[in-house]
Amino acid sequence: MSLQLKLITPTATVMDEEVDQITLPTANGEITILPGHVNLVTKVVAGEMITKKGNRSQGFAVFGGFLEVSKDKVSILADYAVRAEDIEVGRAKEAQERAQKAMKDKATGQDFRIANAELRKALLELKVATKHKRIVSK
Amino acid sequence: MATLLTLRRRIKTARNVSKTTKAMQMIAASKLKKAQDGAVSSKPYVEKLNELSKTLSSKIDQDNLSPYMVKPQNTNTKLYIVISPDKGLCGGLVTNLVREVLRLDEKGKQYFITIGKKIENYVASFNKEIIASFPFGTTLPSFETVYPLAKIIDEYFLDKKVSEVIVITTNFVSVFAQTPKVTTLLPISLEEFGHINGSTVIFEPSTDELLPDLLVHYIEMSIYQSLLESYASEQASRMIAMKNATDNALDIIDSLKLTYNKVRQEKITNELLDIGGGMFANYG
Known part of the structure; x- marks a missing residue:
């Protein structure tokens, strides 16, 4: 038995594969979904998602959205999602610096919120990317 | 009757238009x-x-x-x-x-x-x-x-x-x-x-x-x-509109070219007639 996982963002379908288990952060804390899970709809918060198939695990950075489990079909609607190995560390670092600078320079209203969101996204990407790299190198 | 020069200018204009519209169509x-x-x-x-x-x-x-x-x-x-x-x-x-x-x-x-x-x-x-x-x-x-x-x-x-x-x-x-x-x-x-x-x-x-x-x-x-x-x-x-514009421009070029060639041929014929007429005048 396995789960059919669909990870969908407004711009692309990031993943559509069979996996054995999914661990991801939700509004009520981190949960793990295994085959045979009860039907569930919940909110996904920004964080790291890990899927496992056999011995292989795969990391993702997801940013907000919704999760639906329905008869071993798992659909995740994320605002933004990226595979760990697709994260461009250089670009994420750049984005982090840019956001930090923007927050220092013009810390007002809308601009600040955008910069803050960018920063959180960049930091999460970096975290997921480095962690995943460690797993690979082991 | 349009002169050869104006016809040539018109053909050139139509060709330029067709090039522009063709480019817009591609974009x-x-x-x-x-x-x-x-x-x-x-x-x-x-x-x-x-x-x-x-x-x-x-x-x-x-x-x-x-x-x-x-x-x-x-x-x-x-x-x-x-x-x-x-x-x-x-x-x-x-x-x-x-x-x-x-x-x-x-x-x-x-x-x-x-x-x-x-x-x-x-x-x-x-x-x-x-x-x-x-x-x-x-x-x-x-x-x-x-x-x-x-x-x-x-x-x-x-x-x-x-x-x-x-x-x-x-x-x-x-x-x-x-x-x-x-x-x-x-x-x-x-x-x-x-x-x-x-x-x-x-x-x-x-x-x-x-x-x-x-x-x-x-x-x-x-x-x-x-x-x-x-x-x-x-x-x-836009693509369709520009395709139509290009087609129209090409049609215009075709018909202008036809007129241009007609006028040109007519001119040559007239010149030949002139020469011929002159020769007959000399012999006569």
């Missing part, structure tokens, strides 16, 4: 490809989001609806969002939109939000009240353009300044057909999908907390979808 074709890809790749998200919204709203109490789903009773004001391209030269697309705007029910007060310079000019000339206008841009609209728009809509609808929010955009039927489309964005009516009697589903946190978030996404995505569709329609319409 529109490549942009159309991108627009279609964009629409296709956002489709799974939209479908799933609709499904989820349906599931969720079928579980919710009828007296406990989200403010997005309730029609305010105290006002008959409508907010129209009209989406058009920034640039012309795209066939009857803008004209059709304008016709749709003129056909609107005049009862009650109307507010307008315009996206795209073309429609902004028209709506302003009809003396309608524009509360905001955005440029459409000439590239594939990015998702960020939705946020300021959604904010204004929230402001007007949730403060009960308007009773309905209606989107007027161009529906991309196919590359050869684009029709104006008028849809009601708010209040959201999910009842029309009917109740889904599925097995039990757990909602975490409660449905009352999930639904508002979901509906915000739903609204943003609906707007974005309208923008994408409008963009695809614009490019398709």
Whole structure:
């Protein structure tokens, strides 16, 4: 038995594969979904998602959205999602610096919120990317 | 009778026009490809989001609806969002939109939000009240353009300044057909999908907390979808318009060339006649 996982963002379908288990952060804390899970709809918060198939695990950075489990079909609607190995560390670092600078320079209203969101996204990407790299190198 | 020089000039002009329109046609074709890809790749998200919204709203109490789903009773004001391209030269697309705007029910007060310079000019000339206008841009609209728009809509609808929010955009039927489309964005009516009697589903946190978030996404995505569709329609319409323009220019070149050759031949014949006449005169 396995789960059919669909990870969908407004711009692309990031993943559509069979996996054995999914661990991801939700509004009520981190949960793990295994085959045979009860039907569930919940909110996904920004964080790291890990899927496992056999011995292989795969990391993702997801940013907000919704999760639906329905008869071993798992659909995740994320605002933004990226595979760990697709994260461009250089670009994420750049984005982090840019956001930090923007927050220092013009810390007002809308601009600040955008910069803050960018920063959180960049930091999460970096975290997921480095962690995943460690797993690979082991 | 036109002289050879003016004919030559006209042929040159027509050829230049055909080159320009051909180039515009190619650009529109490549942009159309991108627009279609964009629409296709956002489709799974939209479908799933609709499904989820349906599931969720079928579980919710009828007296406990989200403010997005309730029609305010105290006002008959409508907010129209009209989406058009920034640039012309795209066939009857803008004209059709304008016709749709003129056909609107005049009862009650109307507010307008315009996206795209073309429609902004028209709506302003009809003396309608524009509360905001955005440029459409000439590239594939990015998702960020939705946020300021959604904010204004929230402001007007949730403060009960308007009773309905209606989107007027161009529906991309196919590359050869684009029709104006008028849809009601708010209040959201999910009842029309009917109740889904599925097995039990757990909602975490409660449905009352999930639904508002979901509906915000739903609204943003609906707007974005309208923008994408409008963009695809614009490019398709322009591509066809420019193809027709190119064909027409080539037709003109053909007929001008025919006249040019006729005039040229006539001139040569006349010259020959002159020479011949001169020779006969000498011998005679």
